[in-house]
Amino acid sequence: MVELDREAWNACLAYAEGLVAHETEAHRWIGAELEARGLPRIQVSPLEGKLLALLAALGGARRLLEVGTLGGYSGLWLVSLLPGDARLVTIEVDPAHAVLAREAFRRAGEEERIRLLEGDARELLPGLVGDADGPFDLVFLDADKRSYPEYLERSTELLRPGGLLLGDNAFWDGRVVDDPDPDEDTRGIREFNRRLAEDPRFQATIVPVRDGLAVGRFLGR
Ligand code: SAH
Ligand code: MG
Numbered sequence: 191m192v193e194l195d196r197e198a199w200n201a202c203l204a205y206a207e208g209l210v211a212h213e214t215e216a217h218r219w220i221g222a223e224l225e226a227r228g229l230p231r232i233q234v235s236p237l238e239g240k241l242l243a244l245l246a247a248l249g250g251a252r253r254l255l256e257v258g259t260l261g262g263y264s265g266l267w268l269v270s271l272l273p274g275d276a277r278l279v280t281i282e283v284d285p286a287h288a289v290l291a292r293e294a295f296r297r298a299g300e301e302e303r304i305r306l307l308e309g310d311a312r313e314l315l316p317g318l319v320g321d322a323d324g325p326f327d328l329v330f331l332d333a334d335k336r337s338y339p340e341y342l343e344r345s346t347e348l349l350r351p352g353g354l355l356l357g358d359n360a361f362w363d364g365r366v367v368d369d370p371d372p373d374e375d376t377r378g379i380r381e382f383n384r385r386l387a388e389d390p391r392f393q394a395t396i397v398p399v400r401d402g403l404a405v406g407r408f409l410g411r
Contacts, residue, residue: 203237211236214270216298220261223290233260234332234358235400239267242330242356245405247271249354251327255318256280257311257341258333262291264358266298268330278304279323281311281333312337315344325350331382332358335375338382346391351410355392357382360402 194202213221213236224231234242246254246268252275256265259282269278282288288308295304305323307314311333318324329345331338338357345355360366360383365376372380383404386394392406 207236211240214266214298216266216294217263219297220263220266220290220294223294224261227286227290229261229287229290233263234267238358238399238403239264239270241397241399241403243267243271245354245356246276246328249327251354252276253323253326254278254328254330255324255326255348256330256332257315258282258331258358259291259306260287260332262294262298262304262306264330264332265291265304266294266300268328269300269303274303276303277323279307279318279321279326280304281307281309281314283308283310283333312340315341315348319347324348326353328354328356330356330358334378335359335362335382336378338378339385342382342385342389346408346411349408351408353408355386355404355406355408357386357404357406358401360396360404361398363401366402 242264254268256268256278259265259280265278265280269276282291288306291306295301326348327350329349331341349355362376362379366380369376386392386404386406391409394406397403397405
C-alpha cells in the first residue's frame with residue numbers, strides 16, 4: 191500500500207469535495223461572514239457536512255437537535271437532504287453567532303424548518319425533554335467540549351430509541367491522544383468518547399473525518 195503524504199492526502203480531500211460536497215450560496219456566505227466579522231472559523235468541513243446530511247437522511251430523521259450553532263453552517267448541511275416537514279432545533283449561547291445564524295437561515299430560506307434557541311445549552315437542554323419538536327431522531331453535539339459528558343447524558347433523555355448521537359471534534363486536534371496535561375475541554379472529549387464507546391445503551395464508532403466525528407446509535411434507556 192502506498193503511504194500518502196500530507197500533500198497527496200489534501201489533494202484527495204479536494205478531489206472528494208469537488209465530487210460530492212458542494213457548498214450552497216448560503217454556505218459560502220457564512221464562511222465569508224465568519225471571516226469578515228472576526229468570528230471563529232471552526233465550522234465543519236464540506237465533506238463532514240455532507241456526511242452529516244447523509245446520516246440524517248439515512249436515519250430518516252425528521253426531528254433534529256444541534257448544540258452549538260455558530261453561523262449555521264453545519265445546521266444547513268444537517269437539513270439539506272431532508273423533506274420539507276423536517277425540523278432542526280439549534281442552540282447557541284453567543285449573541286453575535288446567533289445574529290449571523292439567523293441571517294444565514296433566512297438567506298437559505300430555512301427559517302421555517304430551523305428554530306434557533308439562544309442561551310446556554312446546559313440550561314436549555316433539560317427544558318427540551320417533552321418539547322413539541324422532540325423526541326429527537328438525531329442530536330449533533332458541537333458546543334463547549336467540557337460539557338460533552340453532560341450532553342451525552344441529556345441526549346439519552348432527548349433521543350428516541352434508534353436515534354443517532356453525533357459528537358464533533360472527537361480528536362480535539364490530537365489532544366485526546368497525547369496531551370500529558372489535559373485541560374477541561376480535552377478531559378470532556380476523552381470522557382465523552384470513552385462513555386459513548388462503553389455505554390451499553392450505544393453502538394458507536396469514530397469517523398476520522400476532519401477533527402473526528404463520534405457516531406453513536408442509541409438503543410434506548
Ligand atoms: N456547529 C457549528 C460550529 C459550532 S462552534 C458548525 O460546524 O457550523 C461551537 C459553538 O458552540 C460556538 O458558536 C459557541 O458559541 C457555542 N457554545 C459554546 N458553549 C455553549 C453552550 N454552553 N451552549 C450553547 N452554545 C455554546
Ligand atoms: Mg466542531
